[in-house]
Amino acid sequence: MAENAAMMHEFLIKAAGLGAIRGERVLFSDLSLEVKAGEALVLRGANGAGKSTLLRMLGGLSRPDAGAVERPARHHWIGHRNGLKPHETPRAHLSHWGRVWGSNADAREIARQMGIERPFDVAGRLLSAGQKRRTAVARLLLADRPLWLLDEPFSALDTQGRVLVTDLIDEHRASGGAVIAALHGDAPFQASGEVQL
Amino acid sequence: MKSPSPLRAAFRQALGEAWAGGAGVLLPIGFFAGAAMLVPFTVGSEASQLSSIGTGILWVALALASLVSMERVFQADLEDGVLELWAQEETPLFLVAAAKIIAHWLVSGLPLVLLTPPIGIALQVDPGALVPAMLAYGLGGLAFFLWGGVAGALAASVARGGLLISLLALPLFVPTAIFGALATIEGPGGPSLLFLSATTLFALSIAPFAASAALRLAVD
Secondary structure: OHHHHHHHOOOOEEEEEEEEEEOOEEEEEEEEEEEOOOOEEEEEOOOOOOHHHHHHHHHOOOOOOEEEEEOOOOEEEEOOOOOOOOOOOHHHHHHHHHHHHOOOOOHHHHHHHOOOOOOOOOOHHHOOHHHHHHHHHHHHOOOOOOEEEEEOOOOOOOHHHHHHHHHHHHHHHHOOOEEEEEOOOOOOOOOOEEEEO | OOOOOHHHHHHHHHHHHHHHOHHHHHHHHHHHHHHHHHHHHHHOOOHHHHHHHHHHHHHHHHHHHOOOOOHHHHHHHHHHOHHHHHHOOOOOHHHHHHHHHHHHHHHHHHHHHHHHHHHHHHOOOOHHHHHHHHHHHHHHHHHHHHHHHHHHHHOOOOOOOHHHHHHHHHHHHHHHHHHHHHHHHHOOOOHHHHHHHHHHHHHHHHHHHHHHHHHHHHHO
């Protein structure tokens, strides 16, 4: 699926002339970007510079104050909130989104891969921040979507978790996917481009 | 590939959330029964007096009880980040909103309708009229939950939005309350039941779109 989308279009996502206004302040203006299969774009900037705002515009959550986003490929989203409900176990979370997307993937196998097999049946409110983050990342493995939009994907993750997610991003790019990630600190993967806000 | 079933999943998730809330499901039921049972103590237990206002009291209690747990229906999804996941899916958001409201009605609204006969008896309403009246209470209750859902979606990003929900939803309840009250007095077969059905169909056709527009604003 990832390769199909990449072949049909030159790009997986393209934004032209994006601008964002918060109150009286211009966060960014005339921002253009394009991401093709296999690429990884890193969004950088100080707190409040507009990384999340930009990512939300790219994902279609916020309407751009100027410019337009073109997104021919389907995408996965990890926001700064994990999308895990307090009563929801990783098992319930993965089977819920598996149902939504019609996934055939084995949720337990994905959980094992993400290192959340042990708390597989523990309610979300009892999980550690890192375990919640791992559950959110595990969601991406349920369905093959070419574009991943990630807001601070490494937050709350331990060293092993960072390695896991880095490997996933590398694999995803190798199979024709692309990633746009808002990050602070060094990118543990080889970025193909950077947007400084 | 299994076929995607996003609406079934949304419905299941909403049901699961309602049960996981512990006593949350019982809150509207307790409120409904409690509000109705206070009436004989406040207006007097004279049978003729009670029976003339009994069906109306049930409508008022039903309208208020339908709002008590509406605050969390969409607010929880917004706080968990689940709403921003739904908002990026290809599934139309109005269908997801409708699935959530209907699930909420099934868990919290339908039990209220089943409770109207015993409470009605306590309020000296003619027992023979109570079972047919359940149809009117069911239709009216669904409309109350749909409008309440719109108000809940509008107030999703407001901390302690309960007051806002009541202020937004109660005016929308008026047509349903008018025709509902007439329908329970007339009994089945009267024209008011048809008008009541019309108000419920109107709510069913408008509320999901209004709720989804409000949710898009909340998630932005």
